[in-house]
Amino acid sequence: MAxxxxxxxxxxxxSLDGGTWEVDNNVWIVGDDAEAIVIDAAHDADAIEAALGGRRPAAIVCTHGHDDHIDAAxxxxxxxxxxxLLHPDDLMLWKQRHPGSEPDGALADGQVLAVAGVELTVLHTPGHSPGAVCLHAPxxxxxxxxxxLFSGGPGATGRSFSDFPTIIASIRERLLTLPAGTVVRTGHGESTTVGAEAPHLEEWIARGH
Known part of the structure; x- marks a missing residue:
């Protein structure tokens, strides 16, 4: 099975910087009928385990260390x-949510994760957080x-450990260079494509989120 x-x-x-917000998160599961990789174990281990449907998860990959993306990990x-697995630059965020523990392994730029005959390449894309990563599956x-990157613009950069020029550089250099038809499956909300987002880069910069 493919x-x-x-x-x-x-x-x-x-929750971050003293505030708490209600959120809905996308949890992505990549695999076949036997094995899978879970991307961002958010909020509800029961729901994620049910979605796995008995498949063996090869890894639980955290795109970054904000608590809504790691709380169920x-x-x-x-x-x-x-x-x-988490990029080490976000370890301080992990420890805010899970003090006294650490992830089992570190993600690194260019690392390749394989599951069900498919390769996912880790792209270090700091800005939303220092250790934010994306996973490219050509x-x-x-x-x-x-x-x-979301449908309509970059992720938020108004809180601790984030930086707007850095996230713009990450999007420009690591994501908008991918083929235009590449589907962008986001952490929250609707998916988009590289081709749909690329024309708006200068608008985002002008707005200066």
Whole structure:
């Protein structure tokens, strides 16, 4: 069975800098009938485990360390035995949510994760957070962008550890250089394509989020 992209939306809260907000998160599952990779174990380990449907998760990949993207990761890992992977530049965010623990492994730019015959290449895309990453799967024509790029613009940069010029550079150099038809599967909200977002880069810069 060929690899495919699955999806479940989970709901919870995002907390940082003393504020808390209600959020819906996209949890992406890439794999076949036997194994899968979970991208962003958000909020609800029960829902994610149900979406896996008995498949063996090869890894739980965190696109960044904000608590709404990692809050269910330790529980899901304990249930399934899958390692949790996070870029080390976001370790301080992990420790805010899960003090006294660390992820099982580190993500690095250019690292290739393989599942069900498909390769996902890690793209370090700082800006929303220092250790934010995207996962590019050319064979599936898609990139999993976390909170780096959304339908309509870049991720937020108004809170601690974020930087607007840095996220713009990441999008320009790492994402908008991908084929125009590449589907951008985001951390929140609707998917988009590289081709749909690329023409608006200068508008985003002018707005200076």
């Amino acid at each position: 690899a495919r992209v699955g999806h479940v939306v989970t709901s919870g809260t995002f 330790p529980e899901l890992a304990a249930r399934t035995g899958a390692p949790v 064979a599936l024509g898609t990139v999993f962008s976390g909170d780096t």
